[in-house]
Amino acid sequence: MKFGLIEGIRQEATAGARGLCPGCSSSVIAKCGEIRLHHWAHLSTMVCDPWREQETEWHRGWKNEFPVEWQEVWHRASNGEIHISDVKTANGAVIEFQHSPITPQERASREAFYHPMAWVVDGVRLKRDLPSFCAALTDAPSAGTKLRAWLVRPGTSMIVDRWAGGSYPVFLDFGDAVFPPRWLPTTGLLWWLQYVPKLGAVATPVLRQSVVDHYRVGTPIRGLKAIAPTRRPGLTGFEAHLARKRGNRARF
Template sequence: MTMKLAVVNGVRREAAPTLVGTCPGCEAPVIAKCGAIRLHHWAHRCTVSCDPWREAETEWHRAWKNHFPLEWQEIWQRGPDGGVHIADVRTSTGAVLEFQHSPISPEERVSREAFYRPMVWVADGKRLKRDLSSFCDALSYARSAETKLRAWIIPLGLSSIVDRWAGSRYPVILDFGDVEFPLRWLPESGLLWWLRYIPKVGAVATPIYRQSFIGHCLTGVSIRGLARIELRRPSRPRPGLPRFKAHLPQKRARTPRF
């Protein structure tokens, strides 16, 4: 397990040469790893990790953490069974943000959601090359969702990354970086994709602005999405398709809560 922060003389600090620290969770000695290739980080002297959920930190993890105050990062929590886990970010409202790069089993995902609630997943969409192409293909065939902001309904079986996160109880935010999506009127950069899963249907995928998501987590400002192109609503719901409420606000709508 690698960590950005360790306790040095009673203060949480980032890894730097010559520093000696302890793990904030298990209080075991940790070593400052400050090589030229990998990110500077702390590592336990022994190979046994005190938090089995932790993964090796990438530049993608570190970039997301750095959007938030240091005191919100790597917050240790102890469960009823005595086990400790470290949340990537815990906001001032108590919501946890987990930045997930490596594969995660459905069983571990369920355990984390039960432990950290409420929480939001931010998943790295660039880890597997086929994820972006299958997601873009799914958008090309997806049906528009009847929400206040532009969104699509992606059925299961069309996108590998959408399928892998199916069953999540909390919002899943996909981060594909700055890529160009097949729909020409979408912005060329600065988008995230908010997935909300509907049992036996699939996921409602809503494009939202990256900076507005970060701003919402920091200060509670409204999350900004894209206005609908067609403002007309059908007189009747489409057969077999549940009606959805908009979970992203317009200018005067209330701020969403994760």
């Protein structure tokens, strides 16, 4: 946990500190080594939230994009279980930052409990995910939307397939990976997945900061305007039609 209670006040871990767990009121101690992130740990082996995963610098960086009071918000289910959302916005939407593997059953349980919510997924946890995603985009047709977007077919990208079937937005975070097209920014992108039953997922590159701003203050998520296919001088009508069809396919 990033926060523990010291004399009833939420505080971050500092060397030698002791406090209480905000969820179960058990004793916690500060872990402030040189390798792992500073955090609070229970003195016992108990786990408050069965959905929690070990926090990484990636998690902590994403949490810090949002106000401290929105981070690590505790909830209690009707069966008494405690769950800690990574971020809960002022309007009640939950954002979960997912690094470790998650089963479809747990994902469905979280979505049913936290609704409305969104997922931000660490796309570089597995080395094969980025190459697989890029390969899928190579032959993906344009989604035909106002923004640059492609329809990723089922079975062509492992990470896209793993996140199929959910009810809420999924944003893939590949960090500062450089994508082959020269017209994509080299930094600051997330890939917004919107699933279409039986057809796959529409993958839209959007500006990372616009996603943060959307959940912080409600501004629209911004992507890149679609490039309209151009007609070359001297083409016949049929040739121009073929050129437009070719232009609607992403060539990486």
